[in-house]
Amino acid sequence: MKPLPPTLRTKKRYILAGIEPPGAGVDQKDLYYAITDAVTSLFGDVRAAAISPAVISSGPDYVIVRCTRGGEQDLRIALSTVIAAGDGRIVLRPRATSGTLHALRRKLPQERPAEPEHPAEVHFGGRRYDARRFQVQKVDLMEKGIKSQELLFLTQDDLEEL
């Protein structure tokens, strides 16, 4: 089959967004569902179909989302309303928009934030938490347990004051 000439193909835009908290370990399929749900909830089925969001690739701390040209602003708004993916709470921070994947991949940070070190055990408010440190001063605490684990966001100074 003869491929469609480039001038007749639908123009695409690609958005690079950061995923927080780092190390959330979100599945790409969960990300896709979270993003499409956000777009549909905010703009409705008709606009969502016109935007056609699709997750192209994702890593531990970033996701690249594709949309049709002209839909990038609405997609960025919808990305701001994503509050969870799968079972975990996340936030997507749009960082860059580009017309080609090649250009966008060059915008990926060369030095990724360091992977959280091996979690250390911390006692806070009478509960036991796993502490993950990153970017020098940030410390995320995840309560030890099987279900409904509490997540706390502190700094190194807060831990030293305990």
Add this chain to the structure above:
Amino acid sequence: MTVADACIHPYPEGDSSLRRMAVEAGELGFDSIVVPDGGSLISSGVRIIPAVLIVEESVRAVSGQLRKRGDGQSLVMVNAGENGFNRAVLNLKGVHVLRNLHLTRKQSFNHICARQAADRGVAIDLDLYPVIHAAGRTRQRVLVRFGELIRLYSRYRFPLTISSNARSVLDLRSVEEITLLCSLFGMEEDDVQAALATAGGLLNPPGPVKVVP
């Protein structure tokens, strides 16, 4: 010109410490955050503006709280109510911000309230929390309400503030994201910039130069 998030709730109300909130807010482009019952300080280069949150149903109770808790150093924020309540609160000396208007009835803030707010320099807060976290009819109602407020704002130019009401660092949004979210209810980029700058100047409004002996 300051860029301030007009209300956040750190630990123990939320799940993030004040220091962590300040670090994240700084990274997201803010230089000030308003914290109810917080202390006036600077953390990680971000100015913490203390605030007093008054949630009362009668004007007399609000006056009482103002006398008791209004120290002149904190931003006084009052939760809105019915039209009569709002008009009375807007006339009280020492009130800086009227908030939660999206939870009140449609006619609770009309053109008379808008003119009063503009005359007295009382800011109206736009809470983005339901825009981000709610869905369906609830979010639609909030967007309609904010659209009406923006229509009044474009006529009377009363001060506006924008708050995320974040209880977690995951609830905070960057200045650019806030600008995009505000476009959902017809707010222009310049108006968003002005609204983000309002909270920093409410405690020290510009006025005539006073000679201090």
